[in-house]
Amino acid sequence: MSATVSSAEAAGRAAMVLAAITRGAVQVADHRPWQHFVVDEAGWRRAGEALRDRYVVLLGYWGETAAVSLAIADDAMLQVLVVTFECERGSFPSIAALHPPAARLERTIGDLHGLVAEGALDPRPWLDHGRWRRPGPTSRGQVGDARAPYPFLAAEGESLHQIPVGPVHAGIIEPGHFRFTASGETVVRLEERLGYVHKGIERLMQGATPEHAARLAGRVSGDSTVAYATAFARAVEAALDVPVPAAAHRLRGVMAELERIANHLGDFGAVCNDAAFALMHALCGTLREQVLRCARRCFGHRLMMDMVVPGGVAAPLAAEGIADIRRLLAEVRDRLPALIDLYDNRTSLQDRTVGTGILRPEYAALFACGGVVARASGRDVDVRRRPGYPPYDGLSFEVPVRHEGDVDARVRVRIAEVQQSLSLIDQLLEGCSGGPVRVELPQPGAVREGMAMVEGFRGDILVWVRLAADGTIERCHPRDPSWFQWPLLEVVIEGNIVADFPLCNKSFNCSYSGHDL
Numbered sequence: 001m002s003a004t005v006s007s008a009e010a011a012g013r014a015a016m017v018l019a020a021i022t023r024g025a026v027q028v029a030d031h032r033p034w035q036h037f038v039v040d041e042a043g044w045r046r047a048g049e050a051l052r053d054r055y056v057v058l059l060g061y062w063g064e065t066a067a068v069s070l071a072i073a074d075d076a077m078l079q080v081l082v083v084t085f086e087c088e089r090g091s092f093p094s095i096a097a098l099h100p101p102a103a104r105l106e107r108t109i110g111d112l113h114g115l116v117a118e119g120a121l122d123p124r125p126w127l128d129h130g131r132w133r134r135p136g137p138t139s140r141g142q143v144g145d146a147r148a149p150y151p152f153l154a155a156e157g158e159s160l161h162q163i164p165v166g167p168v169h170a171g172i173i174e175p176g177h178f179r180f181t182a183s184g185e186t187v188v189r190l191e192e193r194l195g196y197v198h199k200g201i202e203r204l205m206q207g208a209t210p211e212h213a214a215r216l217a218g219r220v221s222g223d224s225t226v227a228y229a230t231a232f233a234r235a236v237e238a239a240l241d242v243p244v245p246a247a248a249h250r251l252r253g254v255m256a257e258l259e260r261i262a263n264h265l266g267d268f269g270a271v272c273n274d275a276a277f278a279l280m281h282a283l284c285g286t287l288r289e290q291v292l293r294c295a296r297r298c299f300g301h302r303l304m305m306d307m308v309v310p311g312g313v314a315a316p317l318a319a320e321g322i323a324d325i326r327r328l329l330a331e332v333r334d335r336l337p338a339l340i341d342l343y344d345n346r347t348s349l350q351d352r353t354v355g356t357g358i359l360r361p362e363y364a365a366l367f368a369c370g371g372v373v374a375r376a377s378g379r380d381v382d383v384r385r386r387p388g389y390p391p392y393d394g395l396s397f398e399v400p401v402r403h404e405g406d407v408d409a410r411v412r413v414r415i416a417e418v419q420q421s422l423s424l425i426d427q428l429l430e431g432c433s434g435g436p437v438r439v440e441l442p443q444p445g446a447v448r449e450g451m452a453m454v455e456g457f458r459g460d461i462l463v464w465v466r467l468a469a470d471g472t473i474e475r476c477h478p479r480d481p482s483w484f485q486w487p488l489l490e491v492v493i494e495g496n497i498v499a500d501f502p503l504c505n506k507s508f509n510c511s512y513s514g515h516d517l
Contacts, residue, residue, distance in 0.1 A: 007076060014074030017055040018081050021046045025083070031449040032238040036082040044085040044093055047072060051099035057368035058484075059453070060462045061095065061102050062477040063109035068092050069477075071451065071462060075368075077386040082451060082464070091116040101367045105483060108517075112202070124151060127195040127516065155181040155189045163498065167196050174512035178501070185497040190490045197516045205476040210236050210310045210441060213473045217463065218305050220478050221514030226252070226259045227456030228478060228514075229308035231463040234389065235476075236310040239450030239467050240441055247435040248312035249390040253428045254325065255295075255304045255313075256454075257421040261332065262291040263457040264372075264414040264421075267509050271411055272343065274502040275352040280342060287335055294328040297321070312438030322429050329422050340415060353408040357492040357504035360405060369484040371459025372417070373508055375401045376409035384455045395427050410507040417457075443471050458482060458511060480514030 025037035039047070047070055050056045059080070060071035069084040085092050094117035096103040106117050107126035117123070130145050160181055167175035175196035181189040201220055205213045217232035218225040230252050237244055269284025292302040298321035299307050307314050343349060364377040374381055382399040384392040400416035402409040444467050451464045459481030468474040489508050493501055 011074055011076060011078065014055055014079055017046075017050045018072075018074075018079060021050060021083060022081070028082075028084070028449065030239070030446065031082065031451075032241060034080040034082060034451060036084065036449060038084045038086060041085065041093060043083065047083055048093065048095045048098040051095065051102070054365075058099065058102055059368070059460075060464065060477065060479045061105040061109070062464070062479070063113040063115055064475060065113060066090070066115075068109060068115060069464070070095065071464065075365075077381060077383060080387060080451075087115050090114070091118050093118050094120040097121055101484060101487065104487065127198045129195060150193055152179050152191050152193075153189070157183065157188065159183055160188060167193075176512050180498060180501070182498055185499070187493050187496055187498055187501070190493045190501075192486060192490060194486065194512060195516050197513050199513070199517065201478065201517045202476060205473045208473050210467075210471065210473065213476060214309055215306055217476075217478060218308070220517070221480060221511040222303060222305075223263055224259065224456040224458065224461065224480075224511070224514065225303050225305045226255045226308055227454050227461050228463075229306075230256060231452045231454035231461045232465070232476070232478065233308055233310045234452035234454065235450040235463040235465040236441070236467070237450070238452060239448040239465060240444060242311060242439060242441060244312050244390075245436045245439065246390075247316070247432060248437045250428045250431050251313045251317055251437060252308055253391040253395075254317070254425055254432060255299060255307060256456075257425045257428070258291060258295055258325075259304065260457040261418050261421045262288050262295070263509075264418050265291065267506065268339070268343075268411060268414055270506045270509075271353070271407065271503060272349060274506050275349055277346060277349055280339065280349075283335075283339060283342075287332060287339075290328060290331060294324055298324055309438065311441050312436070314438070316437045317432050319433060322432060325425065325429060329425060332418070333422060336415075336418065343411070350408070352500070352503060353411060353507075354404075354406060356407045356500050357496060357507060358405045359488055359492045361403065363488055363491055364405075367484045367488055369459065369488060370455075370481050371457070371485070372410050372413045373485050373488065374459065375399065376413045377405035378403040381460075382455055383453045383460045387453070389452070389454070391428060392424075395424055397424050407503050407507040441471065445469055447474065456481065458509065458514075459485070478514075478517070480511050482510035482512075482515040486510045486515060 021043050022037045025039040025043055028036040056072040057075055059073055062069055067084050067086045071082050073080040096106045097119045103122050104126055109115055111125050111128040160183055163180040165178040167177045177193040179191045180187055205216055214229055214232055218229040220228050265284045265288040269281040273281035295304050296302045359377045361378040364374045364379045370381055380401045397420050400413050446469050449466045453460050453462050462479040464477045466475040485508055493504050
């Protein structure tokens, strides 16, 4: 799609494309808040072609025992649609063959459900490392061989050598394997292998009550527990058409912004530490610790786990908690300028971060990635604003966007987001006290579906859920923003030196656990 097309024209074309995809399709009843259609093979292929031609972007891609589903939207995130193709032959036309960013999600569908993507360019397993002992719907009908070498992609050229890193790393970090192909110190190719922390979250949710499943959702990626729990709760609430009290929305917002501040401060310090400036790591670490301790005092847990529940929040915030958070905001505001000055005035830091690991805007757009990674490369997207959800639809805030696309830009977007979060919490605290903070969930009485997107500190988290008639979870798919960011890390390191990988990696800070499910 041409870059000269106006926003209005793009929206109009997207609307026509979405209408073409669903032509003759069967609409799924009781799916909220966006429409869901079961399409035929022609409609499914039209969806893939729309992704290929960049009329729509990919939000999610998941499977079931005999069906696959896509969540797609226009680039402005104003028109959202879910489409499903029923795999009567145990197979489906590959979306990744038309839209490569779908490849890892598609490979995962094969691993988890045994469905075959016809015409796929990369049929390798993704989550299954050959150690799954049960054949059938979770392993394409056969048991893999854990001893067989993983077929990494080849790179050709003179004087190339490979550097295997991981899956076990130094320090406290989740497992992931990185295979570098280098010419001297310059990286020619990086290929990742993930899946080492697959926990079977989707299977564990099946048959669970919404309350128990909410606890699982909050543990998909522990540093985003508020964002995940909120996305799950909002999906359930959408399915049941449950109105949540305003005070609960505001408390969710306070917790989400505290989570964002803590993680961005941690990443700010960690990037500097990987550039051998440990002082910044220590200073940011102490400030982050203040945020976590405040969360513990106000919400009973440093990461605020299990506070967000379907129907609202688990408990109100006491008046002393509001005062405690206001003191924390003052502390962060007081100390943040000195940290920024320290970063700006260290030539050794700037030398390592400026111009390193550049993500070009066209790649951010192609993968429709979100969060800091996208906004540092010119992609102005934040689901708090579009499509929007409470309490942010009634608040004033800016979405910081830069265009340099390097490590430095990702650091500066994080700093700006911390400043915005401080302002948001100020606004949210005004309406946190008084009024109910939770409503009971009704029995659905019939199968119902819901979907939600919530802005975590890494970007947009999507949760799609189907509730059985008795209210239990029939199917749930949580999609981490890292699915669309991990592949881009492979892109940005090319042409940089091996020693810059820790900087690039930390400036992305993708989730292993959230990705591996």
